[in-house]
Amino acid sequence: MVSWKVSDIPDQRGRIAVVTGANSGLGYVTARELARKGARVVLACRSEARGAEAGDRLVAEVPGAEVEFARLDLGALDSVREFADTYAYDRLDLLVNNAGVMALPLARTADGFETQFGVNHLGHFALTGLLLPTITATPGARVVTVSSIVHALANLDIDDLNSERHEYKKWIAYARSKTANLLFIHELARRLGAVGSDVVAAAAHPGYASTNLQSAGPRLEGRKGAEWFMGVGNRVFAQSAESGALPTLYAATAPGVRPDSFTGPSFAMWRGAPATSWRAGWTLNDAAGERLWSASEQLTGITYDALKA
Numbered sequence: 001m002v003s004w005k006v007s008d009i010p011d012q013r014g015r016i017a018v019v020t021g022a023n024s025g026l027g028y029v030t031a032r033e034l035a036r037k038g039a040r041v042v043l044a045c046r047s048e049a050r051g052a053e054a055g056d057r058l059v060a061e062v063p064g065a066e067v068e069f070a071r072l073d074l075g076a077l078d079s080v081r082e083f084a085d086t087y088a089y090d091r092l093d094l095l096v097n098n099a100g101v102m103a104l105p106l107a108r109t110a111d112g113f114e115t116q117f118g119v120n121h122l123g124h125f126a127l128t129g130l131l132l133p134t135i136t137a138t139p140g141a142r143v144v145t146v147s148s149i150v151h152a153l154a155n156l157d158i159d160d161l162n163s164e165r166h167e168y169k170k171w172i173a174y175a176r177s178k179t180a181n182l183l184f185i186h187e188l189a190r191r192l193g194a195v196g197s198d199v200v201a202a203a204a205h206p207g208y209a210s211t212n213l214q215s216a217g218p219r220l221e222g223r224k225g226a227e228w229f230m231g232v233g234n235r236v237f238a239q240s241a242e243s244g245a246l247p248t249l250y251a252a253t254a255p256g257v258r259p260d261s262f263t264g265p266s267f268a269m270w271r272g273a274p275a276t277s278w279r280a281g282w283t284l285n286d287a288a289g290e291r292l293w294s295a296s297e298q299l300t301g302i303t304y305d306a307l308k309a
Contacts, residue, residue, distance in 0.1 A: 021099025
């Protein structure tokens with residue numbers, strides 16, 4: 001893994017990848033580099049206009065790239081089901097659960113979930129479950145979920161997943177959604193192993209990467225000063241989206257990636273080449289993973305029948 005670079009991505013010809021949130025930032029870079037190596041990439045994005053523009057931009061950067069847009073709103077389970085129902089291929093080699101929101105003011109999804117938990121975790125939980133029969137039927141497939149080192153700020157409150165009982169704190173809610181990402185991968189990897197599947201479920205994080213994610217919350221709140229401050233932080237301290245996407249690309253393509261591994265930047269978990277990352281102990285708790293899984297099934301109505309022995 002030492003000094004692993006984008007040029008080290010193996011040949012992806014013949015493989016199909018779905019990347020959520022692929023219209024900008026880490027998702028766009030991930031989709032572009034997979035396409036550059038020959039994968040057919042589905043850009044799963046909420047906005048048709050931004051998704052189509054991203055596809056055009058990607059083909060301009062990588063002539064001959066095989067990319068297509070498909071609408072996916074992770075904040076609406078009906079949209080997630082429609083995406084899965086209309087997925088046109090009989091194989092899926094790689095699902096990259098990349099899309100997310102960060103530190104937003106309190107809001108609810110179309111289904112009534114707290115937005116950060118609903119989009120970052122429940123939407124991807126539902127998407128993965130609906131696509132899993134196709135994933136498990138594809139030899140050597142992987143599911144990669146993008147978490148954050150910010151997960152270390154807070155464990156889940158399993159009794160208040162939707163921030164209904166206690167005062168809402170946007171950064172704590174974000175941290176809990178990122179803890180949920182890691183617990184989801186932990187439990188998914190365990191269940192895949194229990195049925196003898198060769199699908200690898202792994203997680204990654206970008207460290208501190210310069211994307212539009214940091215400024216979205218202040219912009220929604222009308223806090224111009226905070227938006228400016230986040231922009232300065234991105235320019236001065238953050239690594240580029242190209243560098244931030246490397247851990248995801250490593251987890252998605254590198255040989256020998258272990259189930260339930262967590263890959264991030266090597267230098268202080270902030271920047272640098274991909275390396276095995278520290279994670280909070282609570283993200284490896286089997287009982288917590290099972291409780292989150294059960295709650296997620298109840299909230300979304302999605303059951304993982306492909307993992308039932």
